Amino acid sequence: MASASDASSLHGKLIHAATIFRLLCPFISRLGSFANSFSSNYARLHPPRSVVADLQWITNLLSLSLSTLPLSRDIPLNLGWWGxxxxxxxxxxxxxxxWAVWKWVPGFEVGPHHDHDIQWTKAVAVKLGL
Structure with missing residues (x-):
């Protein structure tokens, strides 16, 4: 049995893990649905068989991937990023x-004496690039 807190905590951790191990992505959504299915924070529910099966796949994938894939590279990877x-x-x-281009919406002003300056736009470029 699991609580809403347990389910949402595990779901959040797996989302973070999936940013590194992309193979986990297809197996996370049903856990998220299960975490959202609680009508009370005090309720305890049995996870559906589909969620248990997804968690078994995740466990298997992580046990294989962690022993074969390094988390970091010895040499930096050049992605050819330019903004x-x-x-x-x-x-x-x-x-x-x-490549991609985003145009400011009409009326949105960037620059000196405005809410957003050139440094803000550079941060936006980095975030969009990521």
């Missing part, structure tokens, strides 16, 4: 052979 910003136009980002 440029403009206070009058928007943000452009290139990652490898992929």
């Amino acid at each position: 440029d910003v403009s206070t009058s136009f928007g943000v452009g980002v290139v990652v490898g052979s992929f």
